[in-house]
Amino acid sequence: MKVYERVVELLEAEGVRTLFGIPDPNFVHMFQLAEERGWTVVAPHHEASAGFMAEAVTRMTGGPAVCVGTLGPGVANLAPAMMCAKVEGSPVVFLGGQRARVTEQRVRRGRIQFVRQAELFAPSVKYCASLEYADQTDEVVREGLRRALSGTPGPVYIEYPAHVIQEELDVPPAAPPETYRLVGQSAGADRVAEAASAIGSARQPILLVGHGVHTARAGEAVRALAGLMACPVVQTSGGTSFIEGLEDRTFPYGFSTAAVDAVERSDLCLAIGTELGEPVHYGRGRHWAANEAHRTWLLIERNPEAVGVNRPVDVPLVGDLRAIVPQLVDALKDSPRTPTPELERWIGQDAAQLAEAAESAPSGMSPVHPARLIVEATRAFPADGIMVRDGGATTIFGWSYNQAKPHDVLWNQNFGHLGTGLPYAIGASVAQGRERPLMLITGDSSFLFHIAELETAARLGLPLVCVVGVDHAWGLEVGVYKRTFGQGSLETGTHWSQDTRLDKVAEGFGCHGEYVEHEKDIAPAVARGFASGKPSVIHVAVDPKANSEEMPQYAEFRTWYAEGTQ
Structure with a gap:
């Protein structure tokens, strides 16, 4: 078999059945082979999104996942996903394309789509290696999987130079994981x-x-x-x-x-x-x-x-x-x-606190109070759903006012990387067979990071409703300005056009979109979103003053964030 076939076979032996990334000459053979073998192959619109999707798969399966980046710019785009996977403890195998090594060794300038990639990413992964020779394939890929899945899980980066892609190998069938790494370690x-x-x-x-x-x-x-x-x-x-x-x-x-x-x-x-x-x-x-x-x-x-x-x-x-x-x-x-x-x-005390949160969330406002947004949206959360969180202020409101108790929640807690929500939702749905309903609750700032992936969600036909609290600002940062400089501060760089309509953007991507500015309309809009048969975006206008100044239990949050624990 050829090297790319063996890489697929070795990953398959670890239970990998999904591939995320954007194909280029380094990877078209691998993409086609994975599709032929029944894998789910997802090509999003940005390699960082691909990495976040792969990370979501690891969270939903307990096993590794794989993401590819084309040489040069594509690999550069993997950087945020690599760092998130490292901090979040996610065993993602990042495969990076690269030009043939003869290009690297020449003393020349002006080389197209070329940078020495491995040395840039080595600090962000648990293992960094290159398939320099065809007969290294088994040992390098297995070492990558061994490192990714041993001790604290985490990402690995394996480079895939163009000169080895089509080389031939004569190897036995891929061995099961327990033959080359520790599996199921018990305590004494x-x-x-x-x-x-x-x-x-x-x-x-x-x-x-x-x-x-x-x-x-x-x-x-x-x-x-x-x-x-x-x-x-x-x-x-x-x-x-x-x-x-x-x-x-x-x-x-x-x-x-x-x-x-x-x-x-x-x-x-x-x-x-x-x-x-x-x-x-x-x-x-x-x-x-x-x-x-x-x-x-x-x-x-x-x-x-x-x-x-x-x-x-x-x-x-x-x-x-x-x-x-x-x-x-x-x-x-x-x-x-x-x-x-x-x-x-x-048990009674916690139930009473939850009920009191629903009762006390400010009501009757238009735009909607962000606390009330959380209450109304999570009341409509389906019992078998997957909840995905994203955003700053929106997530902080969610801690106190969430009314649902989902069995699966995904968010980027340790690294705090905004924009992961939509890719996480797509990856989680792919991992679960695209059947369970998903709800993404996010702020507009975070949602805009990877909004192009609405097309990916629509292409895959995912049962996803995105509830987006929109204040046309970096709400958390507006609050920082106010606490630092007082009311009336310039709040430089935190606001954008109030003409932005995310429901219309969604419709342009082939999704269902709704605009909401009254709390009573949130739950019905969520229900219509799930019933539409399309990914949906519910644009909820939230009160910008409340979003930046009234974050609940913010003092508690500060006790473990940054200076609170030094």
Whole structure:
């Protein structure tokens, strides 16, 4: 077989069945072969979008995904997606085209579409290599997959010089992953027994669930563990998906009074799928400080180098949480805990806070108050839907006023990269067979980053409704100007034309579009969007003053953002 055929075969052995990117002479053979083998091949309008789509696939499948960039400009466009995948812990394999090495080695100037790519991207990936010789193909691709999926997951970059694309290989069938990398690493029996004993002795245990639980698709095992521990589930800001069956006892850290109380009273915390980073005050500041001296910490962590970095850990369980959580379930199955009275109280407290948020969100305004936008849009969220978040102020309002408890939520939490929402939605839908309904809730600033991908969504026929809060400004930044310089500041660079109509833009891409300026019309517009059979954009005019000045629990947000945790 040829080199490009072997690359496809090696990726296929890891379960990859999607390919994102824009084809050029380096990749047309690979695109055609992937299509012939039944892969889903998606060509968006920008390589950064392709990378974000691939990242969404990793989140929805628990496995790797692949994205390609054409040589020179195409590879340059991959940079934001690479950096996001690195910070978000997503195992994306980025394949970059490149001219033949003879071009690189010549001492000449004025070469077309040429730059030394690998050295630019090496700091942004876990592994950076080049297929210099055909017979390197297996070892380089496997090393890339090994690095991407070992320890803390992350992206790798493999360069694909033109001179090796069509070279021939004589190789056996691709071997399964377990023959060349560690798969399903479990924890030692002594550590599992120690953890089970600590859980059994605790009076008020909690589960702290992060982003990794959902990207590993480990919800079912964690639900069983939470049932045996009879405890609340506290979400990190990255772990905002709700595990089916645990919706009532899952509380967002810092933004739920029940979560705060559960954390402060806890005498044992089992942390799963989280780095214990700034958004949870490293597990030792703010809400954790009150009972720090009497709290036992258990941590499930794939990367041994991460254990004990942000805070001391009493019982580390090193390995794949998909293997370790079932070990704990097995160890606890004969001695389930009895729920404490506080659990029912916290469940009621959190439900009351959610209801109060819906009641208190300012109503009767036109343009709509952004808090009311969140309430009305999320009330209309389909039960089996995938929720995607994007934006600054819009996301902050969402933390406090969201009325839905989706089982799958995607957003760029760790890196805070705006514009990922629409590509994430497309990638997530592709990963799930384009059947489950999706709702993207975003601000206009973020939505405009990759708005061209509405055509991609329309071409694929995705069941997507984009609810866009429009204030014709960088709302979060307007707020910064006001807090820094006072009312009436110049707010330089934060505003644009109020004639912009995103619903009309959507219609131009072949999507369904609606314009809304009254809260009562939001939910019906969402329903019509899903019923249209097309991707839809609901342009909701939101009050710019409220959007920039009334962000809820902003003080709490600041305690873990930047200077709050230094």
